[in-house]
Amino acid sequence: MTQPTVYLIDDEPDMLELLASAVEMVDMLPVGFTLASDFFQQVTDIDTQSIMALDLHMPEMDGIEVMRRLATMDKTPQLILMSGHDEGVLHSAEKLGRAHNLKIITSLTKPIVLKEFQKLLVEQKGVSQHVDNRSTENRPKVTAAELKKAIERHELILFYQPQINISTGALAGVEALVRWNHPERGLIYPDEFILLAEREGLMKDLTRTVIDQSVRQEQLWQHEVDRLEVSVNISAIDITSLTLPEQLAELLAENKLSPSKLTLEVTESALMGELVKSLDILTRLRMRGVGLSIDDFGTGYSSLSQLHRVPFTELKIDQSFVFSMLEDDEARAIVKTCVMLGHELKMKVVAEGVETKEHLDLLREIGCDFAQGYYFSRAMPADEMTKRLHSTWP
Numbered sequence: 001m002t003q004p005t006v007y008l009i010d011d012e013p014d015m016l017e018l019l020a021s022a023v024e025m026v027d028m029l030p031v032g033f034t035l036a037s038d039f040f041q042q043v044t045d046i047d048t049q050s051i052m053a054l055d056l057h058m059p060e061m062d063g064i065e066v067m068r069r070l071a072t073m074d075k076t077p078q079l080i081l082m083s084g085h086d087e088g089v090l091h092s093a094e095k096l097g098r099a100h101n102l103k104i105i106t107s108l109t110k111p112i113v114l115k116e117f118q119k120l121l122v123e124q125k126g127v128s129q130h131v132d133n134r135s136t137e138n139r140p141k142v143t144a145a146e147l148k149k150a151i152e153r154h155e156l157i158l159f160y161q162p163q164i165n166i167s168t169g170a171l172a173g174v175e176a177l178v179r180w181n182h183p184e185r186g187l188i189y190p191d192e193f194i195l196l197a198e199r200e201g202l203m204k205d206l207t208r209t210v211i212d213q214s215v216r217q218e219q220l221w222q223h224e225v226d227r228l229e230v231s232v233n234i235s236a237i238d239i240t241s242l243t244l245p246e247q248l249a250e251l252l253a254e255n256k257l258s259p260s261k262l263t264l265e266v267t268e269s270a271l272m273g274e275l276v277k278s279l280d281i282l283t284r285l286r287m288r289g290v291g292l293s294i295d296d297f298g299t300g301y302s303s304l305s306q307l308h309r310v311p312f313t314e315l316k317i318d319q320s321f322v323f324s325m326l327e328d329d330e331a332r333a334i335v336k337t338c339v340m341l342g343h344e345l346k347m348k349v350v351a352e353g354v355e356t357k358e359h360l361d362l363l364r365e366i367g368c369d370f371a372q373g374y375y376f377s378r379a380m381p382a383d384e385m386t387k388r389l390h391s392t393w394p
Contacts, residue, residue: 071100084110159379173229236270259289319353
């Protein structure tokens, strides 16, 4: 395995040399530039698992312009933002980077604490190696014809990630996450086929498959755990389907399953299209007793208006805020506000991206209801989930 590359962009030669030494000490390859323009001239092939430590205050091309240019490229490094000025600049730059769909690892204030910098690199190196094991860059892309056959041949399977009641520590529900069990390529993750399904008109069939499997599995589990709920993600296309409420009601009745055991998750961005038709569908679903969750809350542009219009029963706080809340006062304030807002609107609140006991403890202190994340478990197949229905979590 080749050494991961860390691009260092800082106009201070001494700082560049210091950071390069820190990078080498963790067995990574430093490539330094005192001018950001040199990076764009000299680096033509970027590994998406590489890292860029970027000083925002560069004299020739500042960090904001660097991010703007990176956003136009097909492949980009992951970013560590650095600044010696006020922390508000770093917060704004992080938000801008994410708005450009760039991967922001974190931001650091100068002077840089080298041990902290090295720790970040080591952690990210481990994540990158895990991602490399399922890298999709060198394998052929799946086609619409393959996906259509996969749906027909029942090659789509579900993995389930547990949702834990923070007060009791008990299993409260699971989120169903689709995978494609390809006969030749093995397990294919949704980032390789969901956009294809939306583009090629296969999303409705895919969603029906996921909901059908989820309901049938939940019907089996209800004999084991009385109050277990299952959550399923639906797309912008699904929430404009006038037949969805009736089809779902029939499926639930056929499996003798209470609608209250099923929650449909909708992202804020999915609601930005045909709002009137979406509101029609979601209201009819809620009238039938199905739970509705607003997913990735806080990342959209019309959060409050959507909460007011749509009869949501659950609010899921986006994992980016949960992950950052231990070190970032602003992220922590957002999480607290989301919990308070959800409770005031009579909604249960779920925090995604819980990765440590410290995350869980803070959520408990804030008063969040449910937690989901790698601290408890990664998503697992149905048979493994069945074995852990009565487990202690984590």
